[in-house]
Amino acid sequence: MSADAARRFRPDIEGLRAVAILAVLLYHAGLPVTGGYVGVDVFFVLSGFLMTRLIADEIAHTGSLSLGRFYARRARRLLPAVAVVLAAVALLAWLLFSPVDRDSVAADLVASALYAINWWLSGQAVDYFASGMQASPVQHFWSLAVEEQFYVVWPLLLLGAVWLVRRFAGAHDPRRTLLAVVAGVGTLSLAYSVVGTLRAADTAYFDTLGRGWEFAVGGVIALVPITRLTPRAATILAWAGLAAIGGSVVMFDEATLFPAPWAMLPALGTAAVIAAGTALPSARPQQLLSSPVMRHLGRVSYSWYLWHWPALVFAAAAFGELSAVEGLAVVAGAYVLAVATYHLVEQPFRLSPVFRRSRRALTLGAACTVFTVASGLVLALTIPSLPTKAPDEATGAPALGHGDAVQRSVDAVRPEPRLAPQDWPRNYDDGCHADRPETTSPACVYGDPESDRTVVLFGDSHAMQYFPALERVAKDRGWRLVALTKSGCPPPQVGLHNDALRRYYSECDTWRSDMLTRITEKEKPDLVLTGGRDTYTAMEGERRLDPAASAEKLRDGYADTLSELRGSGAQVVTIKDNPHPDKDVPSCVSRAPQRLDDCAVPQDVAFDYPHVADHAANRVEGAKLLDSTPAFCRDGTCPAVIGDVVVYGVTTHLTATYARTLAPWLDEQLSSLDVMG
Incomplete structure (x- = not known):
């Protein structure tokens, strides 16, 4: 890690990732954490903050943004672990699922590999809250698809806005331009999300356009300097933010109108914690989030998220409906897979000098995508089917x-x-x-x-x-x-x-x-x-x-x-x-x-x-x-x-x-x- 990167590193944000993943895991395991799904919203705000800060810093220092380098970092950081998990899902689906279920999983695998599964699920009118363990083992990839779509579009949007202002307005402060764009996009997305949720909450849940405002919330915090808070005010703000997240986890349930407007509570709570940590990194809440245990869980949160849902679905397929205790045991087993994936896949590819060059990293990402799409296609092509009776031979x-x-x-x-x-x-x-x-x-x-x-x-x-x-x-x-x-x-x-x-x-x-x-x-x-x-x-x-x-x-x-x-x-x-x-x-x-x-x-x-x-x-x-x-x-x-x-x-x-x-x-x-x- 470079000196500048080390200076900018936020251990409390790593800990906040742990809060998000634990909320999701406990909810999916079957514990009475009825609003644990808001952990995904915490991730969205964090992604918006980190990506916007990275983009704004590079534009401020260099006057532009290397899109190749930006996408290469994402490719070597995210895609190898995805390839491993999706290949494992294809294999387990072939071993454990019926032909009908394999057929469904094959299509879901391809959509997941292409980071389009949120639109695929929305088009099928899948109800996230009603699926239970009968859901696809890759249904959780919907949130990763939303994030990847954000990673693709966000830098283009921000870089394009800066270029246009420079082209037609001359000298300017790029952060002002970025703030105006992020705030404007966030406002439009929030309005769209509220209308979409009121109209059809099941499809709005997966809608990237209706989730963009959550990334924008993090983006605004990245662009607005928050350094004038008193230690007391920063501490209160951090506790209030954590309380908003925790309150959402315990008060929300499957009947809560989501994602808008109620997702504003965990989203703004996350923003409050980030803002407080910017103003006072030594605040007591930040110290708790920066503890070794929380930081460790935050580091493995990505791989843990990838593994936990397939593990739960396949365990239910093999052993029947899981109790909350059994769900926790499965999630604990997924943690072992997550740690192994982090050390054997995530880190080696992320830190390998071979893939430091953007072209090689992008080639790696493309290879991972092709491999995972192929896994889905192979699964589809190996599904046996029953012969179909002729219409005049089927009595009914x-x-x-x-x-x-x-x-x-x-x-x-x-x-x-x-x-x-x-x-x-x-x-x-x-x-x-x-x-x-x-x-x-x-x-x-x-x-x-x-x-x-x-x-x-x-x-x-x-x-x-x-x-x-x-x-x-x-x-x-x-x-x-x-x-x-x-x-x-x-x-x-x-x-x-x-x-x-x-x-x-x-x-x-x-x-x-x-x-x-x-x-x-x-x-x-x-x-x-x-x-x-x-x-x-x-x-x-x-x-x-x-x-x-x-x-x-x-x-x-x-x-x-x-x-x-x-x-x-x-x-x-x-x-x-x-x-x-x-x-x-x-x-x-x-x-x-x-x-x-x-x-x-x-x-x-x-x-x-x-x-x-x-x-x-x-x-x-x-x-x-x-x-x-x-x-x-x-x-x-x-x-x-x-x-x-x-x-x-x-x-x-x-x-x-x-x-x-x-x-x-x-x-x-x-x-x-x-x-x-």
């Missing part, structure tokens, strides 16, 4: 009435398990299933558009999944079919909390109200077929209700909806919610095609949730209930594969292929209920 639902209740093995199946999660009804692809932000539905007319008999399918995605069967019935009977469905928005007229959005689901209220008006006043159908998932969280004002209270409120709201629909003169049929598997069915089938008993679910387990639709239908005169249980279960068991067809795709949703085979059953049920003659 009708097979449940013949032979054994559970199909015990399969040599060919439809759809191939890796494709089952994407096997959605065509009205979904047609844009006729409203997503969460949408508050209206287009025409969405199927069957015979000219028919004088209209049927409406109304509800959430659990209603939408019956579309393939209902469309076939509508075509056979010459009905006009209107499909009106929306994600997470069931028929009950009740205010709901959306877990992914982490707020009141106001868009559902608007859509449901408008669709009920459309159904009763415009469509004026002969039949309305409603359905929905029974497990929603209802709200009473700003308060989320517990499962029992939510179920009762949903029943009341469902009865109100059925009464309103009946009042229009339409016949109304409500479909009882389908079984809820307790496992990932496509993954299980791909892992054990000759042991399908392992993938079946006992009926009492599959229906172990508060029932809403059937209770509501019994309250409303003229409303009829269609019990779907015989279409999925027999003799107390709900199979994963019926008639060589995979029943479930994503979580509790049916595959469109299986739903299509329900057409004869649905036609028979509607006839037995004396519906539409």
Whole structure:
């Protein structure tokens, strides 16, 4: 380390890294540290401070910035360890995961190697807080991707701003220019983040543009000289900053609206600690952060972060759900890997004289990236797949009435398990299933558009999944079919909390109200077929209700909806919610095609949730209930594969292929209920 670098080194910041990594690790291990995820926000602010300070110093001393040297430092410091960890993930996924899970991990590995996994996860609408140990073993790379994107763009932005001011304004103080740019970008990013979080918190969580303000907070602290604080004021500021971080760790939880505005608390707390250390390096909080233990943990924090999440995910895959104690043990094991990686990979490459030259370091970085991308591609290319049954050979639902209740093995199946999660009804692809932000539905007319008999399918995605069967019935009977469905928005007229959005689901209220008006006043159908998932969280004002209270409120709201629909003169049929598997069915089938008993679910387990639709239908005169249980279960068991067809795709949703085979059953049920003659 050069004399100048030693003078600028901040041991308290190394200790602050330890605070950040410990918060994340304890949270992921399963301890009741409900806001431990804010450790990532601490890292973001620290990165913003260190990078901005480095860039500003070089521009001040040399008048410019060597981009090659800047990126070379990042490459030799970060990428070798990433290559080792991602290669290990590819190997362990091949050994421990089912073909379906390997397929998912392969794509995630490539996205991680290219530092684009945050956008990949956002595009898939992955909920960071709901994934648990079923998440990808490289999901934690989202934050590293955000940081790498920052490392690429930040120096270009700051250097470009200085160049422009010099070009058009002549002599100037570069720090003033940098401060104006950093503050401006931070303000815009914060505004964008607040709007994005209020609109869709699950996707905003991974959004680089909505995280830029956290780096900017650190950048502002790097550019504003803070040297006039009294020792007392600096000490109080440092303690207040640590309290803000600690308070976030213990007070925040998965329902906290994040990242904005609440991420401001740990971000500003981190900034306060940095500022206090700038003014008074000898303050008591700085001494604690600079202790040997904290500095050591801070030094290995990068490798520890890389290893801890794959270790937890693979341990859960091998041994089942982990307790908090077991999670801590796994995290401790990851520490051993982290120390080894730090000494055997990080430091040798960072300090090697061979890679001091920028060109060689950049070549090293490119080689690491190519190697990790190749690991993902090799994993994808070595995944076995089950043969796919021809459409006319896959029986599906009708097979449940013949032979054994559970199909015990399969040599060919439809759809191939890796494709089952994407096997959605065509009205979904047609844009006729409203997503969460949408508050209206287009025409969405199927069957015979000219028919004088209209049927409406109304509800959430659990209603939408019956579309393939209902469309076939509508075509056979010459009905006009209107499909009106929306994600997470069931028929009950009740205010709901959306877990992914982490707020009141106001868009559902608007859509449901408008669709009920459309159904009763415009469509004026002969039949309305409603359905929905029974497990929603209802709200009473700003308060989320517990499962029992939510179920009762949903029943009341469902009865109100059925009464309103009946009042229009339409016949109304409500479909009882389908079984809820307790496992990932496509993954299980791909892992054990000759042991399908392992993938079946006992009926009492599959229906172990508060029932809403059937209770509501019994309250409303003229409303009829269609019990779907015989279409999925027999003799107390709900199979994963019926008639060589995979029943479930994503979580509790049916595959469109299986739903299509329900057409004869649905036609028979509607006839037995004396519906539409």
